[in-house]
Amino acid sequence: MVIVMDSLLKGFDFKMLESFSVIYVERSVRGASKRLGVNPSTISKNLAKLRSWYDDEIFIQTPNELIPTPFAEQLYPMIEDLLSTAKFISQMKSMPDWNGERINLILEEHFLTVLLTNISSDLHKLMDAQCLEINISNWNYNSISEIIHGKSDVGVCGLESCIESRYHPDKLPINICYDVLFRDVPSVYVHKDHPILSEEWCFNSFIKYEHIGISWENKKEWVLDTCLNQIGYKRKITLVVANFIHAVQLAANPDEHRIAIAPTYCWPYIINNLENMVKLDIPLSDNILKRIEVLYVVLYHKRMKYNIKNEIIRGCIQNSFSSRF
Template sequence: MNAVDLNLLTALDVLLTERSVTSAARRLGLSPSAMSRTLARLRSATGDPLLVQAGRSLVPTPYAEQLVERVHVLARDARTVLTPTVESLDLASLDRTFTIRANEGFVTLFAAAIVTAITREAPLVRLRFAPKPDKDATPLREGTIDVEVGTQGVSAPEVRTLLLFRDRFIGVARLGHPLLDGAMTPQRYAACGHVVASRRGALTGPVDNALQELGLERKVIAVVPGFLDALTIARQSDLIALVPRSCLRNGEVAAQGLEGFGLPVSTPELTISVMWHPRLNADPAHRWFRQKLAAICQAMP
């Protein structure tokens, strides 16, 4: 098999159809001499003359006659396998489960809109939201999840990404908190007690780096696993929470008894993306799904 040249299969199919070196050469865009050399290679490979002279034309040998249909089917199938295909996607009949790995904040804010929009177009599709304890790319590589949502940073250079939205950290305090009455200065902000969200239990982050440049330091009282936990504590205490602005989307701030405010120091912007493994890049259903996720998230107020 190491010596097999699939180009010979196509050439043999054309030669057996045309039964003329000149006509076969014209169809394949070759010179007659190049086509003659190809026929010689075919004879050597098969151990049969295949086409022999009969007056001014070529006629197939008995072995070649036996090959006509088989070679035509093989050549057609080989071209099909090695030619890019364009699959039509029927969303009405798409029966598939998509698994999304995301933190609980994203699920709380976006899951309802995602489920509604996806099932409206593809009623047989099921969505599975999986917890996100870390940024390990193994589930993407092994196919146990379809996409991951979050800031870029999974440990796999091959992972593809598509922007969902941009975010920024803000401060959040309960309604009536003394910090909200007066100018929001770095000094007043740092002097408060704080609750931070960190899966790894980290006490500091970008806002602390910015405060440190001003000779200030926050007093972190509590560390919780997720942003929604931080909001719950901020609502019921005098602690200040640090969360992405998206946590207070959809006009729910007043109902939650919280008020968000811009930080008195600058912190880096957050880029929230959907990530997937390149083996699913060309899959029509997966392409539709990830593009739909982006459209839903970008349309949220």
């Protein structure tokens, strides 16, 4: 059996697979060579070997980029799994010394404020390291690309559970994995003296008052607005801010007439810091409430699934959330 395997693998080089994986992401030989720190000719030779081995063009040159063939699309997830497993096996010999290690995280800003306040100290403890270089940046429209290109280890954000949404998990790139941390249906937040509290809390009140909107990936509307549009209504968004916490802080102003919508999980933080706030359920049907449910997820590149460092980071984040829910 060993002789047969040797015969099958003769001439097969893992560097070919690594080149394939990076070309698939970069869509160019030059981009792949920069990522791997080798000459473009080396990448071209590995690509030529792949084409010969599989008797397939693998990537087709277009004026702007290399496009994977249908066979390459089928091959990609299997190669990613193989590379991830190989890296995991290579790291099993011993636990690395993490001192001096650089960790790059991308989080929606309210996570750091509300739930992940101890992320730095928790990582130091889990990695048994006195000195870590931890960089945390705010989630933005380019964050998925940063994870794909290895500029960030892990991202934490909210995705929409409605299958029609462009932000549904099924719409993520094929090389991005996600784990659901928890689910949340947002609530309405107003200050205790808001005139809305003197009225019957119903859909008419919800739609009548002006709203404070949130800018997420340069958009101020989300699946809630899609659902309202489908039944012939539209929110009056007259103020847009960067995140949920800012929206609630503004809504806490006694002179503020607008209402804010923010995750329900933020309520303990809000009531501890803004004592004059009231939380109300969004007055919509159960069907619509189900559609606007938000999935909070941790995102990472598929090739990092078995990477020890990445697993530790994800485990640390998951433990932080599980201890609160």
